[in-house]
Amino acid sequence: MKFLHTSDWHLGQQLYGYDRTEEHDAMLRQIIEIVKENEPDALLISGDIYHSTTPSKEVQQWFVNALMQLHNAYAEMKIFVTAGNHDSQKLHEIFKSPWETLNIHEIGYIDKEDPEKNIIELPGKGIVAALPYCYERNLPDDYYRKVVEATNQINNSQGLPVVVMAHTSVRGSQFEGHDNSSIDNIGGIECVGLEEFGEGYDYVALGHIHKPQWVHGGDGRVRYCGSPVAVSFDEKFSHSVSLVEIGKHGEKPSVKVIEIENPHPLVSLPADGTKSFDEAIQLLKDFPSDNPAYIRLNVELTDALPALANETASKAAEGKQCRFCLINAVRQQTSDNTAKSMTIAEFQKATPIEIAKRYADDSGKVFDDELQSLFNEAVQALNEEKRNN
Ligand SMILES: [Mn+2]
Structure with missing residues (x-):
């Protein structure tokens, strides 16, 4: 066969x-x-x-x-x-x-x-x-x-x-x-x-x-x-x-x-790891103008992204065939990163329980085992409800 x-x-x-x-x-x-x-x-x-x-x-x-x-x-x-x-x-x-x-x-x-x-x-x-x-x-x-x-x-x-x-x-x-x-x-x-x-x-x-x-x-x-x-x-x-x-x-x-070849490959700049915002923008400016790829910028953050970051990236892609999609902002790990704000990308990657733990930490509550299993049960029930609809 x-x-x-x-x-x-x-x-x-x-x-x-x-x-x-x-x-x-x-x-x-x-x-x-x-x-x-x-x-x-x-x-x-x-x-x-x-x-x-x-x-x-x-x-x-x-x-x-x-x-x-x-x-x-x-x-x-x-x-x-x-x-x-x-x-x-x-x-x-x-x-x-x-x-x-x-x-x-x-x-x-x-x-x-x-x-x-x-x-x-x-x-x-x-x-x-x-x-x-x-x-x-x-x-x-x-x-x-x-x-x-x-x-x-x-x-x-x-x-x-x-x-x-x-x-x-x-x-x-x-x-x-x-x-x-x-x-x-x-x-x-x-x-x-x-x-x-x-x-x-x-x-x-x-x-x-x-x-x-x-x-x-x-x-x-x-x-x-x-x-x-x-x-x-x-x-x-x-x-x-x-x-x-x-x-x-x-x-x-x-x-x-x-x-299977894709006429519009998905490309991350840089391909591995992260660069500073300015360096990532430079990589996009240097990207071949005739390559119709989708582009994601992997940017390491020490502070917040500059204002108009997406506009700056879209501008760097102007006149090129590529399709700018997003800035994937990754925050540098510091010793004390509780009570620090999350980037949208980090938020999207986090599981519900990670968010709940963070919320508990930030507001000084104890998220003990019992609370965690209650939380997990609630999430499971919600998921089930979603599937049955
Ligand atoms: Mn699938």
């Missing part, structure tokens, strides 16, 4: 107010070429199709046209689309039936009662369990293991490769580029251990984490393909899709990573 593994397209994302359709057009053209050249049995898009649960009509139409073009590029190819945590699950179920007549499987929900409902066989080629994102607390006990068991029952003695699509955080993954992440929660999803997938799969096609990688401990069978187009400036790695081939059940997959 040969398939193309991709995820996290985040269609409809505006990057600091800039429309990204041109970049997604370029991505689609490249993926269509890859499909024509390699004629894979399947194309797996493992969640986060859209950037928001309410994509505009234009963005939805873009995706419908994209699916048609991908189908026409190689009509024998089955296309699997699953919903991610950024997607509306319902939205990915509406046109399920007509899409199926075109070999396209759009899947918004997991079937909690019957794991087999999420399993689709490619006769003589392989078996795909297409699992969209499911809020951790609503996921049935032992769900992933049960699905893998069900695939093996279907497989019986056929010896077909078993592929599981999932949109989740797997413990031990590198989460560079995802803010507010820890070993237990990456990008807002609680981590699952690899052991929860049980045994008997040949490849787990993951979505959610934007950095392409093999998951540690997965024996070269569990992979995040990463986002094909950078979603944030912190994704300082190359972006790609993964072309996977598996001979038969039990055989090791072979993977070819195919880079």
